[in-house]
Amino acid sequence: MFDKILIANRGEIACRVIKTAKKMGIETVAIYSDADRHALHVQMADEAVHIGPPPANQSYIVIDKVMDAIRQTGAQAVHPGYGFLSENAKFADALAQEGIAFVGPPKGAIEAMGDKITSKKIAKDAGVNTVPGYMGLIEDADEAVKISREIGYPVMIKASAGGGGKGMRIAWTDQEAREGFQSSKNEAASSFGDDRIFIEKFVTQPRHIEIQVLCDAHGNGLWLNERECSIQRRNQKVIEEAPSPFLDAATRKAMGEQAVALAKAVGYTSAGTVEFIVDGDRNFYFLEMNTRLQVEHPVTELITGIDLVEQMIRVANGEKLTLTQDDVKINGWAIESRLYAEDPYRNFLPSIGRLSRYRPPAEIVTETDIVRNDTGVYEGGEISMYYDPMIAKLCTWGRDRASAIENMRNALDAFEVEGIGHNLPFLSAVMDHPRFVSGDVTTAFIAEEYPEGFAGADLPQEVLERVAAASAAMYRVAEIRRARVSGRMDNHERVVANEWVVQIGGQDFPLTIDADKQGSTVTLGARVMRCTSVWRPGDTLAVIDMEEAGEQSTLTLKVGKVPGGFRIRSRGADLKVYVRSPRAAELSKHMIEKLPPDTSKLLLCPMPGLIVKVDVEEGQEVQEGQALCTVEAMKMENILRAERKGIVTKINAGPGDSLAVDDVIMEFE
Incomplete structure (x- = not known):
């Protein structure tokens, strides 16, 4: 077995590979750019080598620099992760010429499957259905x-x-x-x-389902079941699960056999993925083959019990697979949610900055539940504009799909991220969406269910009432603390009122609260809810045990402070919750709401990025939907269009300019 492996990647996948290598007793080498000098993967590795400036084309994907790092450290093998050089045949060839093992497929397979045109021709010849x-x-x-x-x-x-x-x-x-x-x-x-x-x-209403394959250099090939990846935005997967709620055993077997046939047709070794689109009648068509480890590989690991990174390393070491197809089972259900540095309230535009708070839920492994978080960041770290916006992959497992979803809901509720825009609220909303819960999803799910973008989830009335009760209980704790600090209370809690009106989103929830040392009993209309928690003022996460009519449940809330109440975030909803006396609640209805400034005549930069192209000139009349300029951020081009007819009066930025969020690009008459 290898003594030392270099990971030619960064972020969460580099950390993921390091974990398995350490488990196998293999030393690891990290590479890093200027932007990643203090990154988590650098801290986790046994050695680290600096390879250049932040842009990937000056560091991570420069083959000569990576080869120099290999020579400096004496690494015997390289795991490329995904992205960057993972599917670069020239890199695989460079390693082979120096006798360094590539933890991936041979050069010929990369070339054949890396070119989508060639791969479709090969797939067709191998008997695989094509589009x-x-x-x-x-x-x-x-x-x-x-x-x-x-x-x-x-x-x-x-x-x-x-x-x-x-x-x-x-x-x-x-x-x-x-x-x-x-x-x-x-x-x-x-x-x-x-x-x-x-x-x-383009096949309309398709489902995106892929087959994991694993092959060695001795002619053995397996398919490790499927993953459903239909929840996508801009062709980028957001939520994946294994197995698919749509496939039957016969279709699964047919897809698996075709996937292995394709792998063998190109002499494939290592782990790889054959992607298909599947229509409503379970007809499936080859999409592409990814000659690398996939981002969503953890869900396959969770339902099969097979460590794919370990298998890749063993295959690269020339070992035979010890598994047979009969050994591959489906145990339970797994779901992966990708945490992106993208703001769902701004049409999922990239967000950068410092993680002022990053507290993932606790990772657990029991016979009935698993929570796993593959990440490459830490609290206080920076999210850079130079790389992919994915910062973590939260995975849960349960004995069935309903259990896996419930575990994911609870894990997302407990995941705290501050300092950047992120998609945690959206992920939570999807977990509660009836279509997702039923498994009735296609790749058009986000476009169909959120055509105007994501503006937050609407909590059911029953849940809003629970939030109101919990908020009142927390507010009472805060009021007692304030009274004691100010000297208004001398161990006599009756100074704090027991009648309140909780206001959420224009609704009033009048309630009474009776408390003792163990908790609070809240009466809201006909509902009586007992709230117990160790929450204290200043805590950003509240886990509240609630009892109602003999039923026990837990409510997890992210808590921030606003004057007279809290900012509460739960299950995709972002709420301002005010707890007021009945008189104050009545007077609040006469307060004038402060309106945001009018920016309708400005084109604001929606994300930190680089102006690539400006399509209009000052004085030009533009029509609704017309392209105005192109902004590049996190390796993606975004075309900004006119929202209405108008005349360009001033252009403030041009090609090559770097802009921050809300910088004014141009003005209109």
Whole structure:
């Protein structure tokens, strides 16, 4: 077995590989850019080598720099994680020339499957179902429009060397095909150094289901069941689960056998994933093969009990698989939620900054429940604009799907993140969404259920009343503390009133509260709720045990302070909760609400990023929906469009300018 492995990656996947290597008794080497000098993966590794400035194309994906790090440290093998050099045949070849083991597939398999055009031809020859499309190279936008018309809209425009949702666009019209072709080409060149584009039919209402494969160099190949990855935004997976709630045993077996046949057709070794789109009749079509470890691999590990990173290392060491297909079972259900540095209230735009608070839920492993958090950050660390916005993968397991979902709800409730915009509220909202709970999802789920973007979840009335009761109990604790500090109370708690009105979102909840040393009993209308908690003023997380009509439950709330109450976040809702005396509540209805400033005549930068292109000039009249400029952030291009007809009066930024959130790009008449 290897003595030392270098991880040619960063963030949570580097940390993930280090954990398994340590378990196997293998020393690890990290590489890092200037931006990652204090990163978690650097702290976890036995050694670390600096490889350059923050941009990936000057550090993490520069093969010569990575090879120098290997030589400096004497690493015998390299695990590439995903992204960066993980599917780079030149990197695999460079390692082979120096006798360094690549913890991944051989160069030929990477080349064959890394090119989406070639891979579809090979898949078809191997008997794998494929999607109709144009597999030739496309020279320009005019040809892209012509081909799109021939295939029939909608079409998917893809980078041949793409992955991770980059270099992908869906086009429904000639204009979208033209713009999508150019944006995909630009993103592909920036992210992969390869701007080739192809076009295929976009299957409407599809489900995204993938098969995990594992092969050794001795001709053995297995499929390790499937993962459902249909909850996506901009072709980027957000929530995954294993197994799929949609597949039956016959379809699973057919997909698995085709996936292994494809792997064997290209001489594949190591772990890999064959992705399919599946329609409502369970017809499935080959999408692509990822010749690397997938982001969502933990859910497969949780239902099979197989450590995929360990298997990859053993295969790279020349070992035979000790597993057979009959050894691969489905035990329970697993769900993964990707925590992104993206603000769901600003259309999921990237967010950067310092993590002023980062408190994941406790990781647990029992016979009935598992909570696992794969992360690459820590409290006080920086989220950089240079890399992918994913900062953690929260995974839960249960004996069935309902249990896995409930475990995920509770884990998300307890996950505290402050300092950046993040998608925890959205993830919580999805876990409670009836369509997700029923398993009735497609890749169009987010677009269909949140067509105007995410504005927070609406809690059911019964839950709002529970929040009101809990808030009153917490407020009473805070009031007692304030009274004691001010000297108003001399161990006589009757100074604190027991009649309050809790105001949430325009609703009044009049209630009474009777307390003792163990907790508070809240009466709200016909409901009587007993609240018990160790929460104290200043705590940012409140776990409240509630008893009502003999039923026990737990309510977990993220708690912030606002004048006269709390900012409460729970299950995707972000609420301002005011606890007032009946008289104060009545007077509050006459208070004038402060309105936000009018920014309707300004184009504000919605994210920290770089202006790539400005499409208009001062004095130009623009129409609704017209492209105004392009902003690049976290390796993705974002086209900003006019919301209404108007005239450009001033342009404040041009190509090459770096902007912060809400910087004014241009002004309108």
